[in-house]
Amino acid sequence: MLDISPAEWTAILLSLRVAIIATLVATPFGIALAWLLARRDFWGKSVLDAVVHLPLVLPPVVTGYLLLLTFGRRGLVGGFLADHLGIVFAFRWTGAALACGVMSFPLLVRPMRLSIEAIDRRLEQAAETLGAAPFKVFFTVTLPLALPGVLAGMVLGFAKAIGEFGATITFVSNIPGETQTISSAIYSLIQTPDGDAAAGRLVIVSIVLALGALIAAEWFAHRATQRLHGN
Amino acid sequence: MLRVDVEKQLGEFSLHATFSSEGRVTGLFGASGAGKSSLINMIAGLLRPDRGTIVIDGETVDDTASGIHVPTWRRRIGYVFQDARLFPHLNVAQNLDYGRRMNRLAPDAAQRARVVELLDIGALLDRRPGKLSGGERQRVALGRALLSKPRLLLLDEPLGALDEARKLEILPYLVRLRDEANVPMVYVSHDAAELRQLATQIVMLRQGRVTSFGGVKVLT
Known part of the structure; x- marks a missing residue:
């Protein structure tokens, strides 16, 4: 039906790889942060909350530029990682994953946080009276009950990551086969005289992926309520 | 068996309770707001x-003078709350096994069968808590x-x-x-009739103080 060319496939597969890696790496951090924000009171909590949400409101090009300054070859963190661990972000697909991860992080954390906040803390107390140490309470009660929210967060984060454009193109540019995701491929195609058909195909692919993710997130949210009511 | 001598300030309310009990069922009796729940939570x-x-x-x-406070999960107590608090994501059988797993106790099929029979919950084992009546829960x-x-x-007003x-x-x-x-049990209730049937010893609480202590007779 859609006659997708090899070059377009490259962009689609790269987008999928970038978004999947970004989501998987961000998830443990997201869960930890969601728990911290939902369950702990500490000094600087509102500042941390604001910083997490910053990529949502900052111009993406600013986030991308900040990433370039920090994680670029000569950046403070980027230089250290490149010299000591051999991890390079600049102009690599890993950099695209980092940009997508940062940009999608607020969306990923939010459902996780909400689902942890919705859990009755008295259930965690009950687990404690049955002999569960705090980390066991987390893994046997809190996390299983929050699981639908965790999955919803992952799906939303994934959907955001796969469509990310501004920060990615600023940080790692638009190199076919290395950093050219669906979004940047569409951007390039629109600027080419006869690229409309190819751009159109990629647009359809993006819409299908985004819609699928939203429907999945909705389904997980529905599961969450069922789970909390024990049916 | 159980010795308690504690003070606790909770806002305007001050709790100062001293009692010791050897009974099989110690009833903590008092009106709501007398400090029963705070005491049992301590x-x-x-x-x-x-x-x-x-x-x-x-x-x-607990010994505040020497800084001892054993966390709940190491106290080896059981607690039955007024609102059951079963884990909604686990079925009845998994709820029953939770404490044994957390305490790393070996499976004890005989004891499990005995408890299941004693409480008559054998038919509920596969169900989720959401599908149980209040009494079953x-x-x-x-x-x-x-x-x-x-x-x-x-047991806090079970x-x-x-x-x-x-x-x-x-x-x-x-x-x-x-x-x-x-x-041995500590049974909190504001219902004298309930305690008369169950308790072997009574601790009567009023406005955060123990006003009487003794057999079930003190209820009258």
């Missing part, structure tokens, strides 16, 4: 006393607490959320538990 370790000591079965679990909560092999079972008919349904199970389960 025994459970969910609330920390400002000053004082709590000794369960010879082990000091409370019976499962009792079984779950018992199967963690506690040295002391705390019939409080149930209507009269349900209460009468559960009471016989509690009596059987007292006579057969061989675990």
